[in-house]
Amino acid sequence: MRRQAQRNARGRRWEWLGAGWLAAGYRPDAVSTCTIPTCPPEWLCGAATEPMWWLAHGEHEVPATLDWLSPRELAVLQAIRFRKRYVEFVTRRWTAKRALAHVLGREGSPTVLAGLEIAHQIGGAPFVRVDGATAAIDVSLSDRAGWAVCLVGPPAADDGPLGVDLELVEPRTEGFVADFFTTAEREFMARLPAGDAWDAAANLIWSAKEAALKVLKVGLRADTRDVEVTLGADERPDGWVAMIVTARDGTVFPGWWRRDGQFLLTIASVAPREPPALLDGGADLGRAEPIHSWLGAPLV
Numbered sequence: 001m002r003r004q005a006q007r008n009a010r011g012r013r014w015e016w017l018g019a020g021w022l023a024a025g026y027r028p029d030a031v032s033t034c035t036i037p038t039c040p041p042e043w044l045c046g047a048a049t050e051p052m053w054w055l056a057h058g059e060h061e062v063p064a065t066l067d068w069l070s071p072r073e074l075a076v077l078q079a080i081r082f083r084k085r086y087v088e089f090v091t092r093r094w095t096a097k098r099a100l101a102h103v104l105g106r107e108g109s110p111t112v113l114a115g116l117e118i119a120h121q122i123g124g125a126p127f128v129r130v131d132g133a134t135a136a137i138d139v140s141l142s143d144r145a146g147w148a149v150c151l152v153g154p155p156a157a158d159d160g161p162l163g164v165d166l167e168l169v170e171p172r173t174e175g176f177v178a179d180f181f182t183t184a185e186r187e188f189m190a191r192l193p194a195g196d197a198w199d200a201a202a203n204l205i206w207s208a209k210e211a212a213l214k215v216l217k218v219g220l221r222a223d224t225r226d227v228e229v230t231l232g233a234d235e236r237p238d239g240w241v242a243m244i245v246t247a248r249d250g251t252v253f254p255g256w257w258r259r260d261g262q263f264l265l266t267i268a269s270v271a272p273r274e275p276p277a278l279l280d281g282g283a284d285l286g287r288a289e290p291i292h293s294w295l296g297a298p299l300v
């Protein structure tokens with residue numbers, strides 16, 4: 001089994017065991033629970049005490065009324081002219097507010113959801129306001145082909161931002177890989193057979209880069225070759241597989257990926273964590289079909 005030690009930006013040491021990230025240096029008596037099967041007793045899975053959650057929704061699940069949006073969000077929506085952007089925005093907002101309501105233990109009435117606002121920092125990274133006040137809870141949002149996902153971190157945790165990205169398994173070209181992937185990623189791709197496995201890996205590596213670039217809050221302003229993706233292969237019973245993204249300066253972003261049907265989901269974070277738990281009441285991406293409803297009416 002490949003083993004590699006790293007130290008993150010906050011000085012915490014981790015070891016990569018192929019099946020997951022394990023934070024080192026904890027006393028065994030500090031361990032509450034650890035669900036990573038390979039976790040040795042002297043280590044604590046870095047996230048065992050700090051859960052994350054995720055939720056998915058399709059655009060057809062978003063209410064037609066807009067009373068669940070805040071006045072600021074309504075103003076953003078009213079400025080959108082293209083149907084695709086409009087649908088993506090409301091699907092991301094609906095998913096994020098429903099996820100936040102679950103995690104914060106709030107009811108899902110329109111009034112309550114309107115008070116759970118996802119605003120933007122300069123540069124586009126999201127942050128949460130609850131009833132007008134900035135809240136200490138990390139979220140990350142993504143959408144693809146009519147479906148949105150929200151990742152929510154533990155309330156009041158101070159482990160840094162999160163990144164989530166949703167992609168489709170769709171055909172990608174050799175040119176795409178040549179332009180956007182690092183040398184090691186291109187070598188990885190070259191070992192794969194053409195077809196679904198190749199397309200899935202190309203989209204997965206792209207997605208993992210986007211997730212990490214969201215953690216860095218730069219998005220695609222950065223060169224995608226500034227971060228390099230290493231994919232684990234051991235799928236857990238819950239469908240998550242470990243991955244790591246390493247920046248040029250050596251900073252490591254641990255994360256997880258999963259394939260649900262035609263969709264790929266990646267998450268990245270600053271500190272190692274358990275994979276997120278799926279919240280009740282959302283869509284099953286494993287059975288989701290891509291939706292491109294905006295094609296029939298491109299303008300709002």
Ligand SMILES: CC(C)(COP(=O)(O)OP(=O)(O)OC[C@H]1O[C@@H](n2cnc3c(N)ncnc32)[C@H](O)[C@@H]1OP(=O)(O)O)[C@@H](O)C(=O)NCCC(=O)NCCS
Nearest residue numbers: 089092123124125126141142143165214217218219220221
């Ligand atoms: C972050 C980025 C890669 C996501 O693009 P995408 O794949 O089309 O969109 P996704 O659905 O996966 O994610 C969208 C969400 O990413 C988040 N996001 C946007 N910019 C972000 C940033 N700098 N850091 C972290 N998250 C960001 C937002 O929450 C956004 O949803 P919201 O606007 O509803 O809040 C892209 O928006 C980006 O590169 N932004 C920064 C540069 C920029 O603005 N470029 C203009 C277009 S090239």
